[in-house]
Amino acid sequence: MRAGWEQGASVLEALLALFLLSLVIQGGWTVFVRSREAGLKVAHRAEALETIRTIAWLLPEEVSGGRAGLDWWVEDGDSLTLRAFRGLALMEGNPVPTRVVRVCFRGIRTPDPEKDSVLVLGVDGRWRVNDLEDRHRISFSCPGVEKGWEEEWTLASASSGGVLARLFERGSYHLADGAIRYRRGEGGRQPLTPERIQDGRFLGPEEGGRPFGWEIALRRPPGGRRASGGSEALSWRGGGS
């Protein structure tokens, strides 16, 4: 009888079932763990690449518009202090020294007298720093200048003969706590990348930066090993003019 046969082999069947089940569970768990590791490695690698891209793009972009030693400089190898340029203003001619100037401004954000200063190019070819004390928009466009708008600026000190001004905020980039961080003025350091940096430094002209360079070592992903042993970090370097 069929019912009797099923009852008589129950122990053996249960043992076999448990054995097969343990094999399935072990295999499944192994596959699960491996795939999870692979997923984490992919995520880690993505964040590492994002970190590299951010540094490789952002820092050279920031320093390329400035002059080494004047507009930016490296301090202690782990911080880059700079005038972060945020806009450009064509200045109307003012032969007589004045504090109030009319400009045609273009930039990545609106000027803010609370945190911005200007670097004014004079007819003698010199750049002079001036503080932006006040500003207001005069019109929403400038004749012949695409995406620009007219502003009236009040500067801290009177000047004449300026032909162009560059709006900037004081800031600094730091390699700290595993990430690249930006500090605007005296504010806090805001992380710009995931915390994937194990070690790193900035290179100024004196350290062979030509004129600026950077070196970072990224943490290896969990379970990542080097075939030849040694450091558990991935090293990257780059630079910009």
Add this chain to the structure above:
Amino acid sequence: MMIERHGMALPLILLLLLALTAFGHGALLLSRRELQATWAFRNLVRAGQAAEIGLRLALEVTPERAEDRTPWAAIPLLSGETDDGLLYGVSRRWLDGEFFLLEGWGGSRGWVGARRTGWIGWSLFPRVRMRAFLAAAEVGSELVQEDRGSLEMGEFLRPPEGWSASECEAYRSLLDSLFSGGPPPAVALGVGMEASQVAPGSSIPSLGLYTGAELLLRAGKRGQEAFPASSLGTIRGCPDMGDPVFEGTPGSFTLSGGRLCGLLVTGGDLRIRGDAKFQGLALVGGNLILEDQATFEGFARVRRSLHLRGKGVFSGSACASLRALTGVPALERPLLIQRGVGIDQS
């Protein structure tokens, strides 16, 4: 009686497959996003390089004539595409008569974005440079007149000796507007050559933003060698529709005879003697010494002293100086002041 059995293998396998699928899907999405970011980064870098290519090419474009330098108006200079699909374009915007902003954009074929960046340049404008002179002879130290050496301004607006009347006609309106209030003084003493007017390691007075070192470079004199004596000949440049010459030396120079017309730059003394004649503009890092029957017609900027000996004559001449400033092609090539000024808000 049927016995109902509850197996666990199938639900477990299904759960496992679900988890694996979720992981796989996540990893795939991440990889795809990573690939997109990498391509975007690549295109951004290529676009930046394209913009720079355009700006470098544009810097070689001869600046517009003075009357075409309308402030702030965008003047398209060039556009093009490289063999590997980099697109670029550049326009120039004059800030005043001499400063300009080159605005370059770059792109990559197949990518919708664009990069914009700007370079600031400077190009000599003869009118502005002439107006910048305080006197026909700007002298850093003193004027030393001995014997019958003389300083004249009588022929200031007239053609120098040996020039036909038509030689200065082209500059007539400009000269009239520049010196409508009368000629400048013959000499200005103690004119401080500010630090910015002197290139590091060079005593040569500047000409606008052209430092002495830059002027030597443009004159083709990189080293410390003096002029080869034969390189100047006895008569060079100017009259009869000739072009002015542009000569420079980091050392001293003596003109003992003949005529030299154009722009002369010396790091040391400039000595003109015998019946030699100079017509044009001289930038002298040492002393300017005129002796015997030597004649200087034009403008001079002298770091140290002006010595007039024997029958040496310094004659201020606006026409000769202006001709030197306008007729030297090497002065037309713009000077790069600043790279990478951000002009993009997109």
